[in-house]
Amino acid sequence: MAGNPCSMKVRAKVKIDNVKKVFAGRNGETVALNGVNFNIEENEFICVVGPSGCGKSTLLNIIAGLEEPTEGKVYVDDKEVKGTGAERGVVFQQYAxxxxxxxxxxxxxxxxxxxxxxxxxxxxxxxxxxxxxxxxxxxxxxxxxxxxxxxxxxxxxxxxxxPKVLLMDEPFGALDAQSRTQLQSELLKTWEEERKTCFFITHDVDEAIILAQRVVIMSARPGRVKEVVDVDITYPRTQETKMTKKFLELKRYIWGNVYQEYLAVRK
Structure with a gap:
């Protein structure tokens, strides 16, 4: 069920190479990310899940060029990310x-x-x-x-x-269930037409599985790639897909891994 976090088919559209991010604060340093490695292929839809505080949004901001990594590098089309760029579009939860x-x-x-x-x-x-x-x-x-x-x-x-890459940070997180379901369907339809490379953060495991080709599970802080799970469910996907045996198996597996990391934070 799991994929290889560092696998390469031909050439990665986005390459995240040993990224570490440390924030300085009044109470000392906080390591948000530590040794994050994985690739996103051309036209691939990736969803990222993990417990709160595991560095998902920090990683998106680094790919977007809004934050600089403390160590490591991010590449888009083999060019190192140095600041923002038109080849990367960002959609935040707060509409903006x-x-x-x-x-x-x-x-x-x-x-x-x-x-x-x-x-x-x-x-x-x-x-x-x-x-x-x-x-x-x-x-x-x-x-x-x-x-x-x-x-x-x-x-x-x-x-x-x-943009060559679309970065989405919980874009449906503040919406009611009906609006969220509608926008998931619309986004899927648009992605199937446009085939953008998508990096999508969510706390909702159902949402991750219905949208993504692969789901990246992040560990508790400091964030690392715990596992990459292939979602081997054919497109087009609909809300009825959520009732299938394969979907429910994936949900149980991914949620179990996320919950383990949630428990690690609470210890």
Whole structure:
């Protein structure tokens, strides 16, 4: 059931090479990550799970270029990550929309930074408004949208600039169960069409299995890769997939490993 954390098929899209992160605080140093190694292949959908405080978000921030590793390196297409870059799109749990811009203008924002012609911006924006089913709300402001709709705008904005890698930090974590289920289905549909390389953090084991090709289980702090589990369930996946024997077996196995790490934190 488990995969090899350091396996390479041909060339990794993202290579995480012996990453360590130490934070200095008033009470001394905290080692958030220690010796993290794994690769993400081209077009692969990876989900990362683990107990709170195991460094999942820290690792995402390092891949995004928002944090620097204390030791080790991250590569995208064999180029070392040095700061942020347009080839990496990020979607956070808190939506991070510009409240003074309409839905359309929020999606256009990154496109304007690329100095595209307005007709090209209009074409791309329309495509992603349609993709997330928000064309009727194109002129609305974020305060007029539900939480699920805001997150769909954030996803459309990230996709619109055509990043090579999409980094998602619990993007559905603050949503109600119905909105979460809907967005999981929409994200799966979009990924099957676009085939972006995705790195997705979640606390929800069900969510990890329904979305991912592989699930990375992180150990309790200091975070390391405890195991990488292959999700050998064919796409397309639906919410009915969660009722299958294979899904339930994977859920039991992954949750058991995560719970062991949770208990380790409480000792």
């Amino acid at each position: 929309l510009f409240p003074w811009l309409t839905v359309r203008k929020n999606i256009e924002f990154g496109l304007k930074l690329k100095n595209l012609r307005q007709d090209e911006i209009d074409r791309i924006t329309k495509r992603y408004l349609d993709m997330v089913d928000l064309k009727e709300f194109a002129e609305s402001y974020p305060k007029e949208l539900s939480g699920g709709m805001k997150q769909r705008v954030a996803i459309a904005r990230a996709y619109a600039v055509n």
